[in-house]
Amino acid sequence: MNRLLLPTLLASAALLACASPALATTGGVDPDQPASPGEQSGGAGYGAPLVTLPGKPRLSAQKLSSSTITVGSRASVVVRINRSKGTSAQVRIAIARKGGKTINYSPGRVTTNRSQVLPLPALAAGSYRVTVSVFGATAQETVRGGVMALTVKPKSVTKPKPTTPAPPSPTSGVFPVRGAYSFGSDGARFGAGRTGHIHEGQDVVGNSGLPIVAPLAGEVRYVDYQASGAGRYIVLRANNGWDMFFAHCQYSSAAVKAGDRVKAGDRLCLLGSTGDSSGPHLHFEIWPNGWRDSPGTKPIDPLPQLKKWAAS
Numbered sequence: 001m002n003r004l005l006l007p008t009l010l011a012s013a014a015l016l017a018c019a020s021p022a023l024a025t026t027g028g029v030d031p032d033q034p035a036s037p038g039e040q041s042g043g044a045g046y047g048a049p050l051v052t053l054p055g056k057p058r059l060s061a062q063k064l065s066s067s068t069i070t071v072g073s074r075a076s077v078v079v080r081i082n083r084s085k086g087t088s089a090q091v092r093i094a095i096a097r098k099g100g101k102t103i104n105y106s107p108g109r110v111t112t113n114r115s116q117v118l119p120l121p122a123l124a125a126g127s128y129r130v131t132v133s134v135f136g137a138t139a140q141e142t143v144r145g146g147v148m149a150l151t152v153k154p155k156s157v158t159k160p161k162p163t164t165p166a167p168p169s170p171t172s173g174v175f176p177v178r179g180a181y182s183f184g185s186d187g188a189r190f191g192a193g194r195t196g197h198i199h200e201g202q203d204v205v206g207n208s209g210l211p212i213v214a215p216l217a218g219e220v221r222y223v224d225y226q227a228s229g230a231g232r233y234i235v236l237r238a239n240n241g242w243d244m245f246f247a248h249c250q251y252s253s254a255a256v257k258a259g260d261r262v263k264a265g266d267r268l269c270l271l272g273s274t275g276d277s278s279g280p281h282l283h284f285e286i287w288p289n290g291w292r293d294s295p296g297t298k299p300i301d302p303l304p305q306l307k308k309w310a311a312s
């Protein structure tokens with residue numbers, strides 16, 4: 001914490017008791033300035049008796065808890081008022097904003113003869129001058145404190161990290177194979193070993209010629225062919241951002257072309273065994289952040305979602 005301790009303020013030890021009202025206006029005192037003990041004591045030159053008021057408060061120390069804070073946190077001022085008479089004194093705090101208004105804040109009566117922590121009100125960002133004043137019974141007893149600088153910094157806006165949020169799991173949709181099916185053996189599972197790679201989807205085994213439909217509404221990205229692997233395949237970009245990959249469709253069965261918009265349940269192709277396939281099945285993949293759009297994108301295990309669609 002950055003502590004700012006001001007020089008101790010010492011009021012003059014003696015205060016002139018005004019012998020006559022005229023005295024207070026003599027001696028070249030700036031009428032705009034509040035009467036202060038130092039100026040009034042010049043009255044001694046007129047031969048008036050000096051009287052020490054035992055109850056006169058003395059602001060012996062004041063400091064800010066911190067000279068720099070952030071918007072939302074509160075600064076406080078620590079004051080100590082020494083007074084031989086009474087147990088409290090009235091305190092006022094002027095908080096002047098640079099180029100703006102001055103807030104006059106009154107914490108009320110403050111216990112004397114010990115250090116008190118007085119919280120300041122919440123402040124907007126800016127530079128401030130904080131002045132503490134102690135009021136005695138009369139204007140002559142007023143002690144104006146020194147000026148402390150307080151800086152209130154704006155909250156630093158932390159930009160949220162640009163991450164690719166996983167799209168929410170669709171709550172509705174239809175199972176992509178129309179007809180009797182099974183999820184096959186362990187080798188049909190997502191993550192199963194393959195020569196040189198792992199299985200990136202879930203196989204749905206069924207009879208050749210079953211309709212394969214769009215589980216979710218979206219737009220067809222690709223209708224293509226890969227002889228050594230996926231055979232006749234389709235990539236659909238669903239409206240939730242997912243890419244879905246359908247492989248091994250029968251030749252000449254594609255019911256859509258790239259750019260077509262489809263609704264959930266619309267036919268894409270027919271179940272087949274084209275490409276690297278040992279029997280009729282749909283090879284199905286889900287890519288939440290785009291099908292092979294960047295080296296960082298990865299497919300997820302589609303089986304939980306397939307089961308949701310099967311149950312809906």
Ligand SMILES: [Zn+2]
Nearest residue numbers: 201202203283
């Ligand atoms: Zn497969």
